[in-house]
Amino acid sequence: MDFVLLVGRILFVALFLASAMGHLTQSKAMGAYAGSKGVPSPVLATQVSGVLILLGGISVLLGLWGDLGSLFLVVFLLPTALLMHAFWKETEPMAKQMEMVQFNKDVALAGGALVLFWAFSQDPGMTITNSLF
Numbered sequence: 709m710d711f712v713l714l715v716g717r718i719l720f721v722a723l724f725l726a727s728a729m730g731h732l733t734q735s736k737a738m739g740a741y742a743g744s745k746g747v748p749s750p751v752l753a754t755q756v757s758g759v760l761i762l763l764g765g766i767s768v769l770l771g772l773w774g775d776l777g778s779l780f781l782v783v784f785l786l787p788t789a790l791l792m793h794a795f796w797k798e799t800e801p802m803a804k805q806m807e808m809v810q811f812n813k814d815v816a817l818a819g820g821a822l823v824l825f826w827a828f829s830q831d832p833g834m835t836i837t838n839s840l841f
Contacts, residue, residue: 713827717768720820724765724781731758745792760784768824771835778825782818789814 731738731754739751747753761784767777793814795807828839 717771717774717824720824721765721769723817724761725769728758728762728765731755731761742792745794747791757784757788764821768821771828771837773828773837773840774835775825775828775839775841778821778828781821782825785814785818785821789818 735751735754735758739754741750742754743750760780764777764780764784766772767780768774789811793807793811795804795811798804798807828835829841831838
């Protein structure tokens with residue numbers, strides 16, 4: 709089962725590592741979009757969130773205090789769902805549907821990150837360090 713957990717971690721963090729690269733290499737463009745959603749200091753917020761998900765993704769992938777990395781991902785995902793994908797504010801049906809899908813994806817990924825937080829607390833193996841918490 710350790711192998712299954714490792715494969716799951718790899719698949720899970722692939723999204724975050726790719727997203728982190730976008731946040732860090734396209735900060736101005738992504739910041740402009742975040743600004744259009746009302747995020748304060750959008751370019752800085754984009755850069756900080758990029759670092760947060762990069763550290764969280766690497767942590768979960770390698771098992772370097774994977775519990776802390778899992779929480780980093782939750783700290784990114786829940787505010788992102790609320791600030792960036794506020795489907796309840798949309799009036800156009802297609803835009804509302806797209807934002808609802810993205811909102812639900814972020815909430816579900818946060819749930820997965822919390823499950824990983826629990827798994828790391830159980831010290832299931834295939835990690836470099838024990839859990840921090």
